[in-house]
Amino acid sequence: MADVVIVGGGIVGCMTAYELSQADLQITLLERGGLGQEASSASGGQLVPLHLAADGETSPLFEFHRGSTYLFDELVPALEDASGVCMGYERSGVLRVAEGENEHDRLKQTFTAWQRNVGMPVSWLDVDEVHRLEPGLGPNVLGGIFSPDERTLSSARFVEALGRILRARGVDVREGTPATGIRHHEQQVHAVETPQGEIQTPELVLAAGAWTGLCSQWFGLTVPITPLRGQMVAVRPHTPILGTTTVSYNGAITPRPDGTVTAGSTTEDVGFDDRTTVDGIRGILEILPRLVPALADATLVRTWSGLRPWTADGLPVVGRLPGWTGVTFASGHGKHGISGAPATGLAVRQLIVDGRVEAAHDVLSPARFVE
Ligand SMILES: Cc1cc2nc3c(=O)[nH]c(=O)nc-3n(C[C@H](O)[C@H](O)[C@H](O)COP(=O)(O)OP(=O)(O)OC[C@H]3O[C@@H](n4cnc5c(N)ncnc54)[C@H](O)[C@@H]3O)c2cc1C
Numbered sequence: 001m002a003d004v005v006i007v008g009g010g011i012v013g014c015m016t017a018y019e020l021s022q023a024d025l026q027i028t029l030l031e032r033g034g035l036g037q038e039a040s041s042a043s044g045g046q047l048v049p050l051h052l053a054a055d056g057e058t059s060p061l062f063e064f065h066r067g068s069t070y071l072f073d074e075l076v077p078a079l080e081d082a083s084g085v086c087m088g089y090e091r092s093g094v095l096r097v098a099e100g101e102n103e104h105d106r107l108k109q110t111f112t113a114w115q116r117n118v119g120m121p122v123s124w125l126d127v128d129e130v131h132r133l134e135p136g137l138g139p140n141v142l143g144g145i146f147s148p149d150e151r152t153l154s155s156a157r158f159v160e161a162l163g164r165i166l167r168a169r170g171v172d173v174r175e176g177t178p179a180t181g182i183r184h185h186e187q188q189v190h191a192v193e194t195p196q197g198e199i200q201t202p203e204l205v206l207a208a209g210a211w212t213g214l215c216s217q218w219f220g221l222t223v224p225i226t227p228l229r230g231q232m233v234a235v236r237p238h239t240p241i242l243g244t245t246t247v248s249y250n251g252a253i254t255p256r257p258d259g260t261v262t263a264g265s266t267t268e269d270v271g272f273d274d275r276t277t278v279d280g281i282r283g284i285l286e287i288l289p290r291l292v293p294a295l296a297d298a299t300l301v302r303t304w305s306g307l308r309p310w311t312a313d314g315l316p317v318v319g320r321l322p323g324w325t326g327v328t329f330a331s332g333h334g335k336h337g338i339s340g341a342p343a344t345g346l347a348v349r350q351l352i353v354d355g356r357v358e359a360a361h362d363v364l365s366p367a368r369f370v371e
Pocket residue numbers: 007008009010011012013030031032033034035036037038039040041042043044045046047048177178179180207208209210211212215229230231232264265305306307308309330331332333334335336337338339340
């Protein structure tokens with residue numbers, strides 16, 4: 001018996017459990033494998049809401065992620081204190097660079113729009129300034145936007161910290177336990193089924209990442225959340241040659257506290273195929289020396305991939321399922337689930353504990369997929 005059963009132990013399920021566990025509820029978290037084993041560990045861990053205003057315009061999605069990103073400033077020290085896990089939180093900003101004249105003009109236009117409307121600090125660096133900030137950049141880099149409030153962390157450590165805290169708080173974390181269906185009566189959830197038996201509950205939260213669309217069939221519908229593969233690479237340069245996460249129109253490279261540099265990622269609609277491929281990795285490896293020539297000689301450390309939960313309209317699905325009692329969706333964050341996790345956990349807690357929906361979250365409701 002549980003007050004709430006959460007299906008999926010990625011960052012969204014764990015953050016949701018963390019928020020709900022502050023409300024004195026008995027929570028069971030079901031993860032069919034290990035916590036964070038899918039997209040959440042594969043992630044680059046960039047908290048980059050400005051990506052969501054890349055055309056210069058803001059949107060409810062951008063506002064959601066901007067707010068969520070600023071939540072990390074209080075959240076990270078609290079999680080690190082309570083868990084003893086260092087989350088590799090770097091507040092050193094993000095540099096977006098232009099390669100060549102065309103990209104330069106495009107990026108400058110974006111900068112002008114951002115100065116006007118994003119409510120986050122940004123500054124334009126001309127060719128000399130950008131190379132002074134990052135002397136390792138190649139000669140093709142002609143300028144850039146520096147945004148000091150964007151950050152990075154280790155998403156795997158983020159999950160690890162949450163897992164420790166959830167267990168310490170008495171959350172019933174069940175790894176190796178898939179949810180296989182529900183028992184319900186007249187559109188009210190009564191239990192979640194697993195191979196080890198059912199767990200009675202009046203409240204179910206679906207946070208099953210790229211598998212959430214499959215789980216939605218338990219309710220006689222298909223919420224269009226599907227996998228979108230991303231591949232990544234880690235290399236180790238001989239000496240540190242990059243200080244700032246650097247993003248071009250073709251990819252992103254991030255210096256890590258352990259001396260490696262990670263790069264990625266691909267965006268591939270290939271179903272549940274989570275392999276790394278020659279083509280995918282080759283594309284990423286080409287970007288590395290173009291942006292930072294000395295990386296041509298770096299040691300290749302690791303390649304990996306993950307399946308992002310992608311929604312047909314590009315927006316996360318966070319909210320109550322209309323027509324049902326006790327069913328909440330928390331999924332579909334696509335390329336930004338790490339940055340969106342804190343605001344998502346908070347939104348689900350407000351829904352379940354306070355019965356409250358922020359008007360700004362209406363646009364994320366699963367109602368848009370229900371006839
Ligand atoms: C290469 C790559 C780079 C990325 N970079 C960034 C980035 O820089 N910044 C950012 O914010 N985001 C990034 N993302 C996106 C981010 O990782 C995802 O949006 C986020 O991790 C989604 O979290 P989730 O908890 O919804 O899904 P997941 O982490 O996939 O977790 C879902 C979990 O549900 C479990 N599950 C599924 N079905 C069941 C079931 N029936 N029963 C029990 N358990 C089940 C799965 O095993 C899985 O562990 C990246 C993603 C990838 C792949």
